[in-house]
Amino acid sequence: MPKLVYILNGPNLNLLGKRQPHIYGSETLADVERDCATLALELGVQTRFLQSNTEGQIIDWIHQAREDGAGIVINPAAYTHTSVAILDALNAFDGPVIEVHISNVHKRESFRHHSYVSLRADGVIAGCGTEGYRLALRRIVTLAGADA
Numbered sequence: 001m002p003k004l005v006y007i008l009n010g011p012n013l014n015l016l017g018k019r020q021p022h023i024y025g026s027e028t029l030a031d032v033e034r035d036c037a038t039l040a041l042e043l044g045v046q047t048r049f050l051q052s053n054t055e056g057q058i059i060d061w062i063h064q065a066r067e068d069g070a071g072i073v074i075n076p077a078a079y080t081h082t083s084v085a086i087l088d089a090l091n092a093f094d095g096p097v098i099e100v101h102i103s104n105v106h107k108r109e110s111f112r113h114h115s116y117v118s119l120r121a122d123g124v125i126a127g128c129g130t131e132g133y134r135l136a137l138r139r140i141v142t143l144a145g146a147d148a
């Protein structure tokens with residue numbers, strides 16, 4: 001059985017491609033999902049690509065990853081800067097975690113410079129556009145290994 005990597009997306013990322021394209025680009029989340037699935041095949045892992053606008057749903061998926069996930073790629077979106085609850089959930093997950101931001105949060109408003117999730121993440125990728133997801137997936141596979 002190939003290892004399963006969760007790729008979790010927080011609020012408003014369902015609007016990717018339509019929302020502030022000068023910041024987040026024109027690719028949709030479906031495009032990102034497709035690109036990640038293609039890369040996952042190449043890397044010999046499975047991906048579960050999920051998005052929610054609700055904090056509790058993201059926490060429930062992190063809990064599920066405790067059961068069957070080898071690693072987590074997470075773009076917590078605005079919850080990055082606010083959610084101790086997502087940090088706590090990630091702290092209860094044993095595998096590698098890579099945090100992704102499409103935009104370079106450090107070039108933006110100061111409230112985006114702090115991340116609760118970075119206190120847990122093994123790596124952080126910011127400002128690489130949607131390519132950041134594929135970079136993160138490669139890193140998760142390096143950390144978690146490809147086979148069961």
Ligand code: DQA
Pocket residue numbers: 011012013075076077078079080100101102103104105112
């Ligand atoms: C984001 C950056 C966050 O500050 C913002 O709230 C998002 C997206 C990014 O991918 O660049 O919604 O996580």
